[in-house]
Amino acid sequence: MVVTLDMSHPATNPATPLAINRPAAEIPSLVGMDRQDLAEALKSVGVTDKQIKMRTQQIWHWLYVRGVSNIDHMLNVSKALRVSLKEKFTIARPEIVEEQISVDGTRKWLMRFPSRGAGKPVEIETVYIPEEGRGTLCVSSQVGCLLTCTFCHTGTQTLVRNLTSEEVLVQLLVARDKLGDFPAHDTPQGAIQPNSGRFVTNVVMMGMGEPLYNFEEVKKALLIVADPEGLSLSKRRITLSTSGHVPNIARTGEEIGVALAISLHATNDELRDVLVPINKKWPLKELLDACRNYPGVSNSRRITFEYVMLKDINDSLQDARDLVKLLKGIPAKVNLIPFNPWPGTQYECSEWEQIEKFADFINAAGYASPIRTPRGHDILAACGQLKSESERLRKIDREVLERQNRQESIAGDRDQ
Ligand code: SAH
Numbered sequence: 458m459v460v461t462l463d464m465s466h467p468a469t470n471p472a473t474p475l476a477i478n479r480p481a482a483e484i485p486s487l488v489g490m491d492r493q494d495l496a497e498a499l500k501s502v503g504v505t506d507k508q509i510k511m512r513t514q515q516i517w518h519w520l521y522v523r524g525v526s527n528i529d530h531m532l533n534v535s536k537a538l539r540v541s542l543k544e545k546f547t548i549a550r551p552e553i554v555e556e557q558i559s560v561d562g563t564r565k566w567l568m569r570f571p572s573r574g575a576g577k578p579v580e581i582e583t584v585y586i587p588e589e590g591r592g593t594l595c596v597s598s599q600v601g602c603l604l605t606c607t608f609c610h611t612g613t614q615t616l617v618r619n620l621t622s623e624e625v626l627v628q629l630l631v632a633r634d635k636l637g638d639f640p641a642h643d644t645p646q647g648a649i650q651p652n653s654g655r656f657v658t659n660v661v662m663m664g665m666g667e668p669l670y671n672f673e674e675v676k677k678a679l680l681i682v683a684d685p686e687g688l689s690l691s692k693r694r695i696t697l698s699t700s701g702h703v704p705n706i707a708r709t710g711e712e713i714g715v716a717l718a719i720s721l722h723a724t725n726d727e728l729r730d731v732l733v734p735i736n737k738k739w740p741l742k743e744l745l746d747a748c749r750n751y752p753g754v755s756n757s758r759r760i761t762f763e764y765v766m767l768k769d770i771n772d773s774l775q776d777a778r779d780l781v782k783l784l785k786g787i788p789a790k791v792n793l794i795p796f797n798p799w800p801g802t803q804y805e806c807s808e809w810e811q812i813e814k815f816a817d818f819i820n821a822a823g824y825a826s827p828i829r830t831p832r833g834h835d836i837l838a839a840c841g842q843l844k845s846e847s848e849r850l851r852k853i854d855r856e857v858l859e860r861q862n863r864q865e866s867i868a869g870d871r872d873q
């Protein structure tokens with residue numbers, strides 16, 4: 458069953474003010490700026506050098522602790538400054554085209570962002586997955602993807618454009634608005650929600666796109682997500698997933714410091730060249746060396762290796778044996794992902810029994826190897842299904858509607 462929310466209703470948490478949608482004209486947003494950019498923005502509206510540090514701090518707090526989406530809700534900022542800020546900047550949320558809730562509680566938001574000079578406005582999806590004791594937000598980094606992994610639906614779309622730091626970050630802000638993770642904007646200072654009560658406890662860069670092909674913007678956004686004076690998510694609870702952009706793997710450890718996941722999917726170059734073609738540029742040996750040397754990696758900070766289970770392609774016990782050999786010496790855990798099929802794909806998901814045998818083998822070799830339960834299937838929110846599939850269905854809806862309209866108009870003509 459698919460539940461499509463009527464967006465005319467208030468946000469989930471009645472105390473959360475409704476987000477003000479961004480005006481059509483493109484005004485730069487303060488969201489996604491690092492402290493230095495924010496200070497520059499404040500200087501540009503006349504904040505003096507003497508006040509700049511205090512004002513930057515104040516606005517940071519409103520944006521990321523209070524989560525306000527309206528400059529007028531920044532109560533301790535003078536009216537004159539609010540007026541000048543509003544003339545040049547916005548903090549409004551993006552348009553939310555659709556919100557869906559799965560029977561299993563998974564939520565998916567379709568957000569629309571301005572074109573930023575690249576043709577039409579773009580749409581991306583963000584997924585929230587509630588689990589026992591935690592809630593994970595799956596964030597997109599690009600519209601489409603430059604890479605062409607053969608089992609991934611996003612890989613069949615071309616890259617439209619990179620998301621900006623604002624667009625990466627705002628996916629978390631929207632989720633927190635909708636789930637009630639921010640305090641109401643008029644909550645007195647000191648009465649704000651503690652970290653422990655939050656719905657979104659983890660962020661994974663596993664939505665659409667390859668985050669390491671959009672390094673600077675993703676870095677800026679994730680450093681704000683982890684900022685202890687703002688959203689303050691622990692870096693251990695932020696995971697960046699890459700198909701294997703080797704030079705930027707080291708940079709991720711050094712400059713961002715978040716947990717790393719590698720989309721491995723094959724244990725030899727011949728097969729990986731086909732499944733994950735970036736392997737031709739950076740083959741397995743280079744990829745695994747980058748993992749071995751990942752800054753901060755240890756037994757308590759393991760690298761996750763994602764492995765999609767494709768029937769008769771990479772799911773034999775010999776593959777499991779090769780996988781264990783390959784991971785030797787790397788503090789690792791293995792995440793087995795049952796393949797999510799999509800129309801036109803040449804692959805099938807492995808039999809459940811085979812997935813379990815594979816998992817048992819890896820487990821017996823000393824690696825945690827959970828099988829990822831597919832979530833949000835009814836709202837097309839599972840790995841590799843994002844956006845492209847909803848777009849296809851919306852196209853079908855449109856076609857059905859157009860056909861109905863045509864038939865009605867023919868019937869109307871006949872009646873006249
Ligand atoms: N581009 C990045 C992150 C986005 S993909 C990457 O490739 O790591 C997130 C995860 O979903 C990756 O591990 C990817 O291999 C996996 N995935 C993609 N399509 C899938 C599908 N159809 N079924 C199961 N997993 C899929």
Ligand code: SF4
Nearest residue numbers: 602606609612666700
């Ligand atoms: Fe891009 Fe990741 Fe899909 Fe490969 S698996 S096409 S890198 S989104």
